[in-house]
Amino acid sequence: MKKHEARRAASASFLLAQIGAHAASRFAERLQPLGLSPPHAGILRVLRGSAGLSQQELAVTLKLHPSRLVAIVDELETRGLVSRRENPNDRRTYALFLTETGEATLAEIGRIATEHEEALCASLNKTEREQLAQLLQRIAEEQGLTAGVHPGFSRMGKKSPPAE
Template structure:
């Protein structure tokens, strides 16, 4: 940046907390993609599998809202994982036009393997930062999320 009035961004734009968060997110996401690729998964597959595991019976629309993606994106991911036998759709017990999502045994096995890869990434981060700093970072990130939700 040249520092004149015609700069498209403010001074220190690349030093902002939000930019640091984005750089960290991209670095972690890239590492997740690399570690999950040998399992035939993308990070988005892992996210969908762990979401359905944590809340069995989610609908595609609920999942799209939680993941902040379009329903079409979720439908595409579900179709791919369903074709692999990792996710199944079941009719909602009260609303026959609503389809709930559930993991299959193959989906649970895939999630176990994927979660090991993700846990290894977590361990590497903790080793790099230290236990105290990792806990502090987690607390700070929770605060950032709270502040952003309140804004």
């Protein structure tokens, strides 16, 4: 079977969807050794910036259904990465905090993210990467995407065996 000759000009939108899915998938793979999924990492990251959030607030921030968030927070708590503290003012809610282990894990995730970025953008030099990031940033803003919130969190499950 003959291969398509080289690569034809593709639209930016298709390339974005294609590379985006690839990037998300690879990042998830890199996270697997830690037993974490991208949503886990997202929660840890938000919690570093806004400690003490309730699950309700966290669900709104990350646009996750509360029922789904419960399971993820349960896992994070079981692993000792996040702690639920009781709220004296409203005993219905929990205030969520990173534990020390959680912070250490988050640092490790940061290293993984850096490696991931490096691998993904290996074909671009520093200037080009900044150029790319700036263009993407403008698209993200104009499209109304919230910083740090991945629309695909809803579907980025726990285990996605690397096809074949």
